[in-house]
Amino acid sequence: MTPTPITPCLWFDDQLEEAAAFYTSVFPDSSVGHLTRYPEGGPGAPGTVMAGEFTLRGTTFRAINGGPELAGFHESVSFSVTCADQAEVDHYWEALSADGGETRVCGWLRDRFGLSWQIVPRRFFELAADPDPARAAAATGAMLQMTRIVVADLESAADEVGSSRSAG
Known part of the structure; x- marks a missing residue:
C-alpha cells in the first residue's frame, strides 16, 4: 500500500496569497504553488484567491480563503x-x-x-x-x-x- 500524504490545510479569511508570499520569503527552499482564483460570477470577487498551495522546506500546505466565520x-x-x-x-x-x-x-x-x-x-x-x-x-x-x-x-x-x- 502506498502511503497517503497528510497535508495541513489552513483557513484564512482573505489573506492566503499574502500569507503564502510571506512564509515562502521566510523559509529557504520554499515556493508558492498553484493558486485557484474565483471566476466571474463566483461567490468571491473575480480574480481573488479562493484556494492554493505553498511548500515550506519540503512540507506542502493547502489553504483556503474561507471567509471570517471560521478564520483564525x-x-x-x-x-x-x-x-x-x-x-x-x-x-x-x-x-x-x-x-x-x-x-x-x-x-x-x-x-x-x-x-x-x-x-x-x-x-x-x-x-x-x-x-x-x-x-x-x-x-x-x-x-x-x-x-x-x-x-x-x-x-x-x-x-x-x-x-x-x-x-x-
Missing part, C-alpha cells in the same frame, strides 16, 4: 521549527514575530496571521535528553523562563549544575 488560528495547533543553531533561531524568531506578531514563552510565537510557531534549537532537545537528569532539568528549567530560546543560556544552566556537582 488557535495555539492548540502550531508548527514547530527545529533550528540548527542560534542564528537560525534568531532568523525565524525575528521574521515570524515581526509586523504584528506576538512572542510567547518557551520559544512560542504567533505570527501576524495568528498562526502559532515553536522555534526551538536542536541543542535544547540534546540538553533535555542529557543522561545526567540534573543537567537535563536545569536546561529545561532555563527554557521555561525564556521567550526566545537562547542556546548559550541553556548550556550555561546545564553546565552550572554539572560544575557544582563535580565541585561538591
Whole structure:
C-alpha cells in the first residue's frame, strides 16, 4: 500500500496569497504553488484567491480563503521549527514575530496571521535528553523562563549544575 500524504490545510479569511508570499520569503527552499482564483460570477470577487498551495522546506500546505466565520488560528495547533543553531533561531524568531506578531514563552510565537510557531534549537532537545537528569532539568528549567530560546543560556544552566556537582 502506498502511503497517503497528510497535508495541513489552513483557513484564512482573505489573506492566503499574502500569507503564502510571506512564509515562502521566510523559509529557504520554499515556493508558492498553484493558486485557484474565483471566476466571474463566483461567490468571491473575480480574480481573488479562493484556494492554493505553498511548500515550506519540503512540507506542502493547502489553504483556503474561507471567509471570517471560521478564520483564525488557535495555539492548540502550531508548527514547530527545529533550528540548527542560534542564528537560525534568531532568523525565524525575528521574521515570524515581526509586523504584528506576538512572542510567547518557551520559544512560542504567533505570527501576524495568528498562526502559532515553536522555534526551538536542536541543542535544547540534546540538553533535555542529557543522561545526567540534573543537567537535563536545569536546561529545561532555563527554557521555561525564556521567550526566545537562547542556546548559550541553556548550556550555561546545564553546565552550572554539572560544575557544582563535580565541585561538591
